[in-house]
Amino acid sequence: MNFNSRLFDRIRIGPSEAEEVVQSDASRCDHPGCARAGEFRAPKGRGREGQFFQFCLEHVKAYNATYNYFSGMNDEALAAYQKQEEIGHRPTWKLGVNSKAARMAQRGRVAGGQAGPDVQDGFNIFGARTEQQAAKPEPRHNVLARKALDTLGLDENADSVAIKARYKELVKRFHPDANGGDRSREGTLQEILKAYQQLKSSGLV
Numbered sequence: 001m002n003f004n005s006r007l008f009d010r011i012r013i014g015p016s017e018a019e020e021v022v023q024s025d026a027s028r029c030d031h032p033g034c035a036r037a038g039e040f041r042a043p044k045g046r047g048r049e050g051q052f053f054q055f056c057l058e059h060v061k062a063y064n065a066t067y068n069y070f071s072g073m074n075d076e077a078l079a080a081y082q083k084q085e086e087i088g089h090r091p092t093w094k095l096g097v098n099s100k101a102a103r104m105a106q107r108g109r110v111a112g113g114q115a116g117p118d119v120q121d122g123f124n125i126f127g128a129r130t131e132q133q134a135a136k137p138e139p140r141h142n143v144l145a146r147k148a149l150d151t152l153g154l155d156e157n158a159d160s161v162a163i164k165a166r167y168k169e170l171v172k173r174f175h176p177d178a179n180g181g182d183r184s185r186e187g188t189l190q191e192i193l194k195a196y197q198q199l200k201s202s203g204l205v
């Protein structure tokens, strides 16, 4: 038999078949849809001590970054736990019991079923992230300019080039000349012109 024949090449196991072997292996990554080998252990969390997920390197990193031992505790349980901690020692974490975040966490848990990295991501009940979310960034433009951008279907990051381009496009589209003399969209055209004037006087164009 000639082992260098093309036929022999074809019956060799290719990379795609090798991948399927990993997929059917019980030790593959627990992240839904991930076919890589689950080489890293991660604790499943409170109430499931001694149980572990098996993740690939990427997913164990993601899981560890968002892992929260307290996720899934309701407010009462949290309060009780905090009290215990205060008696023993000062809590090392800041307890910002955000009931909205807690509810979201509960919903995420129910919707997600198995607590995986994606589900855990919204569980940062104690973190500073909640405070950051509460503090909205200052809008870049005043309310009139923002309204004008909105009329043109642009967001507040639009620069003068983008504004001019969109303005031209909309004028073309809504101008009676472009609609066979149809004047029914003149109101829209007026709004577009007004919005553009506003952006000009706001210094955006």
Ligand SMILES: [Zn+2]
Pocket (backbone or CB within 6 Å): 029, 030, 031, 034, 035, 036, 055, 056, 057, 058, 059
């Ligand atoms: Zn994975």
